[in-house]
Amino acid sequence: MQQSLRTTLPMARLETTRLPAVAEIELALINADFPTGPLPQEVMQAVIAEPAYWAFCWGSGLALARFLLDEPSWVQGKVVVDLGSGSGVAGIAAAMAGAAQVIACDTDPFARQATTVNAAINQVTLEVTEQLPPLCDVLLMADVLYNQRNLPLLQLAQQHARQVLVADSRVTTLPDPSYVELTTIDALTYPNLGEFDEFATAHLFHWRG
Ligand SMILES: C[S@@+](CC[C@H](N)C(=O)[O-])C[C@H]1O[C@@H](n2cnc3c(N)ncnc32)[C@H](O)[C@@H]1O
Numbered sequence: 001m002q003q004s005l006r007t008t009l010p011m012a013r014l015e016t017t018r019l020p021a022v023a024e025i026e027l028a029l030i031n032a033d034f035p036t037g038p039l040p041q042e043v044m045q046a047v048i049a050e051p052a053y054w055a056f057c058w059g060s061g062l063a064l065a066r067f068l069l070d071e072p073s074w075v076q077g078k079v080v081v082d083l084g085s086g087s088g089v090a091g092i093a094a095a096m097a098g099a100a101q102v103i104a105c106d107t108d109p110f111a112r113q114a115t116t117v118n119a120a121i122n123q124v125t126l127e128v129t130e131q132l133p134p135l136c137d138v139l140l141m142a143d144v145l146y147n148q149r150n151l152p153l154l155q156l157a158q159q160h161a162r163q164v165l166v167a168d169s170r171v172t173t174l175p176d177p178s179y180v181e182l183t184t185i186d187a188l189t190y191p192n193l194g195e196f197d198e199f200a201t202a203h204l205f206h207w208r209g
Pocket residue numbers: 053054056057058059060061062083084085086087088089090105106107108111141142143144146150153
């Protein structure tokens with residue numbers, strides 16, 4: 001993981017950090033004192049080509065983790081999928097909140113590795129896969145709609161889950177009206193490298209089949 005992070009950000013390192021506002025969870029993330037100034041051109045290109053999303057805990061993931069730990073009945077005893085797990089924050093929170101089984105899915109192999117490592121740090125068991133399992137009780141999606149191309153995941157989620165919880169700070173309304181907004185939660189991406197303050201509120205949407 002360290003090596004992969006340094007491929008894109010040569011001056012970065014991973015450090016294990018307890019999350020602000022979700023002190024129950026510790027994650028291996030990019031160092032919080034990473035310089036926030038403009039990056040050299042070649043580094044910027046590498047970041048765009050292979051973004052290490054898994055090295056951050058995104059505001060929406062943080063918000064969803066807080067929500068599940070405060071309201072565990074959403075996942076208690078249930079089979080839960082964390083789609084676009086990144087660091088694994090939402091899935092780890094679901095496991096801590098008493099989910100019967102948590103499956104973390106991510107297309108990025110380094111995110112799958114990060115989720116495995118972070119689950120171990122928090123002493124919870126997560127299955128980690130690239131493919132969505134056929135059916136789960138609750139599918140979590142935190143900060144996966146950052147790219148318009150990911151909007152079809154809203155329909156895909158409905159085919160693989162009885163309920164879906166979407167947390168997103170970039171998208172304030174969803175194109176599918178069957179998703180109902182439950183609440184908003186203030187949360188910043190951690191570490192905050194200075195450019196995310198406009199995304200300080202996560203919107204939480206729910207769909208039930
Ligand atoms: C911005 S990160 C959010 C990570 C984490 N959920 C959080 O809140 O910190 C988005 C993640 O979604 C993953 N992703 C993007 N498209 C995906 C897809 N079609 N299926 C599964 N994962 C996807 C990316 O690889 C990345 O790890």
